[in-house]
Every structure is written in structure tokens, then in C-alpha cells.
Amino acid sequence: MAATIKDVAKYAGVSISTVSKYINGGRVREKNRQRIEEAIKALDFKVNELARGLKTNRTMTVGVLIPSLENIFFTSIISYMENILLKNRYSTIVCDYRNDVELEKVKFEFLMDKMVDGIIMVPHEEDIQYINKAFEKNIPVVLIDRMIKGIECDVVLTDNLNASYNAVEQLIMRGHRRIGIICGPKNVYTTQERLKGYIRVHEDYSLQIDDRLIKFGNYDVESGYNLLLMLLEEVPPPSAVFVTNYEMTVGAVMAVNEKNICIPHDLSLIGFDNIQLAKVVKPSLSIVTQPIQQIGETAATILLKRMKGDYDKFPSVYRLKTQLLLGESICNI
Amino acid sequence: MAATIKDVAKYAGVSISTVSKYINGGRVREKNRQRIEEAIKALDFKVNELARGLKTNRTMTVGVLIPSLENIFFTSIISYMENILLKNRYSTIVCDYRNDVELEKVKFEFLMDKMVDGIIMVPHEEDIQYINKAFEKNIPVVLIDRMIKGIECDVVLTDNLNASYNAVEQLIMRGHRRIGIICGPKNVYTTQERLKGYIRVHEDYSLQIDDRLIKFGNYDVESGYNLLLMLLEEVPPPSAVFVTNYEMTVGAVMAVNEKNICIPHDLSLIGFDNIQLAKVVKPSLSIVTQPIQQIGETAATILLKRMKGDYDKFPSVYRLKTQLLLGESICNI
DNA sequence: TTGTAGGCGTTATCAA
DNA sequence: TTGATAACGCCTACAA
Numbered sequence: 001m002a003a004t005i006k007d008v009a010k011y012a013g014v015s016i017s018t019v020s021k022y023i024n025g026g027r028v029r030e031k032n033r034q035r036i037e038e039a040i041k042a043l044d045f046k047v048n049e050l051a052r053g054l055k056t057n058r059t060m061t062v063g064v065l066i067p068s069l070e071n072i073f074f075t076s077i078i079s080y081m082e083n084i085l086l087k088n089r090y091s092t093i094v095c096d097y098r099n100d101v102e103l104e105k106v107k108f109e110f111l112m113d114k115m116v117d118g119i120i121m122v123p124h125e126e127d128i129q130y131i132n133k134a135f136e137k138n139i140p141v142v143l144i145d146r147m148i149k150g151i152e153c154d155v156v157l158t159d160n161l162n163a164s165y166n167a168v169e170q171l172i173m174r175g176h177r178r179i180g181i182i183c184g185p186k187n188v189y190t191t192q193e194r195l196k197g198y199i200r201v202h203e204d205y206s207l208q209i210d211d212r213l214i215k216f217g218n219y220d221v222e223s224g225y226n227l228l229l230m231l232l233e234e235v236p237p238p239s240a241v242f243v244t245n246y247e248m249t250v251g252a253v254m255a256v257n258e259k260n261i262c263i264p265h266d267l268s269l270i271g272f273d274n275i276q277l278a279k280v281v282k283p284s285l286s287i288v289t290q291p292i293q294q295i296g297e298t299a300a301t302i303l304l305k306r307m308k309g310d311y312d313k314f315p316s317v318y319r320l321k322t323q324l325l326l327g328e329s330i331c332n333i
Numbered sequence: 334m335a336a337t338i339k340d341v342a343k344y345a346g347v348s349i350s351t352v353s354k355y356i357n358g359g360r361v362r363e364k365n366r367q368r369i370e371e372a373i374k375a376l377d378f379k380v381n382e383l384a385r386g387l388k389t390n391r392t393m394t395v396g397v398l399i400p401s402l403e404n405i406f407f408t409s410i411i412s413y414m415e416n417i418l419l420k421n422r423y424s425t426i427v428c429d430y431r432n433d434v435e436l437e438k439v440k441f442e443f444l445m446d447k448m449v450d451g452i453i454m455v456p457h458e459e460d461i462q463y464i465n466k467a468f469e470k471n472i473p474v475v476l477i478d479r480m481i482k483g484i485e486c487d488v489v490l491t492d493n494l495n496a497s498y499n500a501v502e503q504l505i506m507r508g509h510r511r512i513g514i515i516c517g518p519k520n521v522y523t524t525q526e527r528l529k530g531y532i533r534v535h536e537d538y539s540l541q542i543d544d545r546l547i548k549f550g551n552y553d554v555e556s557g558y559n560l561l562l563m564l565l566e567e568v569p570p571p572s573a574v575f576v577t578n579y580e581m582t583v584g585a586v587m588a589v590n591e592k593n594i595c596i597p598h599d600l601s602l603i604g605f606d607n608i609q610l611a612k613v614v615k616p617s618l619s620i621v622t623q624p625i626q627q628i629g630e631t632a633a634t635i636l637l638k639r640m641k642g643d644y645d646k647f648p649s650v651y652r653l654k655t656q657l658l659l660g661e662s663i664c665n666i
Numbered sequence: 667t668t669g670t671a672g673g674c675g676t677t678a679t680c681a682a
Numbered sequence: 683t684t685g686a687t688a689a690c691g692c693c694t695a696c697a698a
Contacts, residue, residue: 002470004691015669020693029667049446050387051691054674059383061447069427070409075402079431091443094402094427098412110424113382114394114447137335221609254612276554279587281613337675348685353677362683384675387690669698679688 003043011039023047053115061091062303063111065104065121069096073246073273073292074122077144080296081120088304090117099218101125112139118307120299123148126187140306142299146189147317154306156299156318158290160190163322164197164244167270167288170324171240172205175333176268180231180238182248184219191216194244213238217248224251232259232267239268239333246273253281264331275325283328291320336376344372356380386448394424395636396444398437398454402429406579406606406625407455410477413629414453421637423450432551434458445472451640453632456481459520473639475632479522480650487639489632489651491623493523496655497530497577500603500621503657504573505538508666509601513564513571515581517552524549527577546571550581557584565592565600572601572666579606586614597664608658617660624653 005023009016012035014028022028022036039045053059062085066074082092093114097103104124111119112134119134119141128148134141143155164181171179181198184191195214202209212234217223224243228251231238243249249271261267263283270286271278278285298318306314338356342349345368355361355369372378386392395418399407415425426447430436437457444452445467452467452474461481467474476488497514504512514531517524528547535542545567550556557576561584564571576582582604594600596616604611604620611618631651639647 005693006691016692017670017694018668021668024693027667032667046442046446048387048448048691050383050392050448051674052693054381054383054387054676054691055693057674069402069411070405072403072405075408078402079429082431092428093447094429095425096412096427098415109379113379114426115381115383250609250613254609257612257615257617276583276587277613279590280583280610282590282615284590338677339675349675350677350685350687351683354684357677360683365683381675384690385677387674387692388676388678390690667698670696672693672695674692676690677688679686681686682684 002048003045004048005045007043008036008039008045011043012036057115058117059115060089061093061114061116062118062120062307063114063116064092064094065107065111065119066094066096067099067122067124069094071247073290074145076292077296077299080293081300084297084300084304090304097124099124104128105130112137118142118303120144120303122146124188140303142303142306144295144299148189152315154302154315154317156295156302156320157189158295158320158322160193160322161197161200163288163290163324164194164242165201166197166322166324167242167286168198168201169205170286170326171242171268171270171330172201172207174268174330176238176240177207177333178210178213178236178238178240180213180215180234180241182224182227182231182241182243182252183214183216184245184248186216188219191244198242210234219245219247221247221251221254224248225255226251228252228255229259232261237267240270240330241267242270244272246271246277249273249277249285249287253277253285263329268330270324270330278325278327281329285329286327287325289323289325291322294320335381336378337381338378340376341369341372341378344376345369390448391450392448393422394426394447394449395451395453395640396447396449397425397427398440398444398452399427399429400432400455400457402427404580406623407478409625410629410632413626414633417630417633417637423637430457432457437461438463445470451475451636453477453636455479457521473636475636475639477628477632481522485648487635487648487650489628489635489653490522491628491653491655493526493655494530494533496621496623496657497527497575498534499530499655499657500575500619501531501534502538503619503659504575504601504603504663505534505540507601507663509571509573510540510666511543511546511569511571511573513546513548513567513574515557515560515564515574515576515585516547516549517578517581519549521552524577531575543567552578552580554580554584554587557581557586558588559584561585561588562592565594570600573603573663574600575603577605579604579610582606582610582618582620586610586618596662601663603657603663611658611660614662616662618662619660620658622656622658624655627653 005019009019095107097107122145215227217227243252272288278287338352342352428440430440455478548560550560576585604618611620
């Protein structure tokens, strides 16, 4: 059905290799060039990328693997990555594993099956030795957002520890002493780092930590909702709460609204990740923001470098700075 | 580097075709089965999907193309589609075209290059004759969310016209007479349908339409923000506004907050698409919701059917019903 | 510059 | 059931 190089060659009256050479940017006689172009147009020829990939072992495609497509933080990053990648003639295959560790591996292997030339991923499982298989096949992998112990791999993340430190410090400076924190899953890197920041700032200010004010959730809206309600039932309740990702922040705000809690009078609140949310909520939310664009562009750039075979300074770790945007959701005590 | 069938055959002491047969579920002698399995394990053999696809013309992969990965409405749909697809052993390649008509075509062709077995897409450009090329190659395409005139294609969408009709009718029944509407881009199907609903309900209630209350945006946050401000400057201003997608609803709420407008006292508001947003905002937002799960599952199911070669009732149109969730953002006049 | 021919890793046909 | 062999569409020495 679809025309092949062979067909084009026949139509143009030249050999297969001449056509192939032309397609790949080689020099051909002017007359042949015209004939080939004409043939390509007439036959509506398109290179079969499967066959090409089989032969060349390159597909000019990079795979991107994230926990969930419904997480706007990750999908926004992808957008910036693609900017860079497309400029370098690479296409992108996006996959998610719906926060499912089994699926994470399956999808990773799917990308390998598709013979992508490189992979950018947000890992969830702590044991991802299968990444090494990629390296064995000379396929570079760049990790995003989360670090995995014991894996030699380039990684782009934010300074989660200090992001958290600064947010909680802000609350402390305004007089808060009982500060709740809504964390993600215990085994996730960002959770651990953000919690470390919370603990360290308490230590630095010689404040005692009440473990009941530390809640672990699932980085989803429901967790944020439930855990905020739980925090409010502690005695005495916290005067401020720090929520450590976007979805949980949404949930927390929902709970606050439902219980008719007055922010910041009854409760001070600091959220995470999404500037728009901060402005949608009233009073405007204080929020920790991550440099989404920089994350995406950095990851894409380092991957491009590795795909070129440049393994200078491998593995390198990029730890980008966050920002604390102050809104009207914090009060002094 | 990577082991091939040939290697496996040699290791197991059988022929290439025996191994191939085994891999594809054919019958082999018990003894050979064991040897082959052992060889596969020992050599860590994995089928080269490129070569397989080249030979079989099937990749067990479907392509999904949406306007933007940052649009949670579309990414949620994908999640439900994948559920169905995965159960049928199909993988998914997700692409977006960042609302760029040029890129839309490029990405469509990228998916074709990857030899996907089927495509589900949200079209933007009105002239997408290239879809027919897919059909010529026997690759089914299912359209989502938007219909394109003059294209014979299965399509899954919602009853945009009546969604809009019902929302505006609700406002009319509560006494509103000057109702603003914030639409998407003029040339997009959903915009046109949603506007039709607005117009029809005005006609049915014999209300005159003030064209100045009809604003066209870009389905993004900024549009929602700007257009709401513009509506407020009309004289007299509308007493109610209907915003016709999620992102613009977010923008509208931001504008409302910034101007310290009291909802619903100063202005009644109906938004679109996202239940969570409705609950985050205070007072809770009235909102039109689309059946995301049903859209995704329907699209996946019809595509599977077509990929099996079943072109019964082609092309079929699924027009799913929306819901109007009433919050506290509407008042009586 | 052009053409011939071999091979990339599979699957499929057809004898044996 | 098994195995030799010919495609699938492309790239790439190498020779002309």
C-alpha cells in the first residue's frame, strides 16, 4: 500500500541507494534530485520509521514517564522539556503509571521496547534497578523531582529541604508554635526531604515537635482533605498548617471551606506548587513554588548531552531553588 | 549487544522458527519449551518490537493526541481510556500539540510514523483531511470532544448545546436578564455549540441578546481573567456570567477575587468542568460537568472495535449528557 | 555520484 | 512439530 524507497527509485529511474542518500541529506545530481522529489510527491512517500530504526538503532524519540497525567506539576514540566527536545528534532512519547509501582516498570519497559533514545522519568519505586538495563543498552536516563538511593543517574530536583525549612520558618517567625504538616507517602523522596526541612527548622529554633501534627498522605486531593480535618481534631489544634504538594493543598482548602474555618484568623495555611490556585483562593494563599520551566529545560538539556554520548560529570545532580510566595493566608500570633 | 531470536535458538539448540513460534504462543515440544525458556532467561532476551512491527504491520499501540497536556480535562479522559486499552493489551502514546495547529499535524504524522494501530484525538484545526490518510492505511481514528464538519469519523462528545442551554436557563429562571458568556475560540466546535445553547435559550424565553455580553477567549486562564474584567465594564454590567471551560473559569474567579466582587451578591457565576474547583472556591461554584469517565471509556471501546476491523455503524456519534451542579454562586434577582 | 548486495530482527510459508 | 528461507523497508559499505 504505502510507497517504499524501492517504488520511489523505480518511479524516478534511479537506484534505491541514491534515493536513500537523498533522503538522508546526501549529495545527488541535480537532475536526480528533481526526479526523486517528484517521485516522492507523486507516490506520497514517507520513510518507514520502524525499518529505519531497526537498521540505525536510533528513533529520535525520547520517552517521558511520570506518576500521573492528572498531576499538572508534572505535565507542565513536560511542556517545557518538549520545547527543547523538539528544537533538537526529538519527539516525545509520554506515559504515566498512575502511581502504580507495577505499572511503572511495565511502562518503562514499554518505552525501551519502543527503542527510545533516552528516558526522562519521575521514579516512584525505590528499587529501580531496571534503569541499569537502559544504561547497558546505552540509553541515558534522567531522573526528575525525586532521587533514588544507590542509583547512578543524572537527576534534576528542587531543594525540597530548604523549601520546607523556609516555609515553616516563616510561620515560626510569625509566632506559630504548633505547626501541622501534611506530607506525601513516607517512602517518597520528596516527602522525606520536605519533612527533614520541617524537623530541622524546629531544631534550629529549639522548638519541640509534636508527632501528632505530622500526617502522611498520598499526594492526592483526598489525603489533603482528610488530613486537614484530622489535624483540626488534635488537642490543641495547630495554629498553622503546611501542605506539601498541589493536590493536597486543593484538598486542604476544600476542607477549610467546608468547615467554615476562617483563614488566616482561625488557621494559617501555606500550600505548594501552583500559583493559580493561590490566586483563586480567598484570601490569597501563601505558597511554595518550584521552578517548573527550569526543571523541564534542565532535564531536556542534560538528556540531549548524554544522548550525544557526552558523559562528562556523570552523574550530575541539579538542585534548583524554590520560592516562597507570601499571600494573605498567614497571620501573626 | 541485545540477544536476538537467533541467539536464543542457538543457545537452546533449536531453529529460529521454533523459537519464534513459541514466543507467539504456538505449540512446541515440551522439551524444547523448557530449553527455549531457559535460553530466554539466560540471555535476557526481549523481542525487538521494531522488527516485529516492521514485519507484522501492527504495534499494539494507540496514539492519543490532545491540545495540551496541561488541560486536566483531557488528561483525565486519557486515564480512563488507558484503563480499557491496557486490558486489551494495547499501550498508549500520548502527545499534545500545545494548541498549535501546525504542531497538530506534525504530531499526528509522528503517531503515524510510529505505526500506531489507532488514534484518538481532540482536533483543533477545522481542515484535517490528513485524517483520511490514516483511514487509507486502515488506521482507525476516533475524535473526542469536538466534531469536524466534512469528516467521516467516529466521534465522542458531550451535548454542549444543551449543557449551555441548561446553565443559562437556570440563570434566567432566577431572574437574570443580562447574562454574560465567556466563550472559547470562535472556530472551535465546542465554542460554537455552547454559544448556540446560549442563543437558543434566549430565544425560547424571548429575551434579547446584547452582543457586548458575548466574549471570545482562548480557553486559557488569562482569557477568563481578562474577559471577566471586560464584562464588568460594560454598562450596565451583566448580573450573571457563564464561563465555558475550566481554565477560563479559574481565570474568572481570579478576577472576581482581585476586584473584591461578592459572589453571588454582586455577580452570579456558573463555571465549567472541574468539580474540585467548584469546592475550592468559596462560596461554592455552580458548574457544568462533563462525564469524563464515560467519554474516555466510550472512545477506547469504539476504537478497539474499529481496530478489530468491525466497521459496523460507521461513523457513529456519541453525544453524552452533561450535568449541572448547583452551588452557592447564583442568586435570585 | 551511482548502483549492487548484504543485513538489521522478526514473522510466515512450505517442505520435510 | 520443526527448520530452511524468503520477505518486511531501510541503510551502508564497497565497487563501479
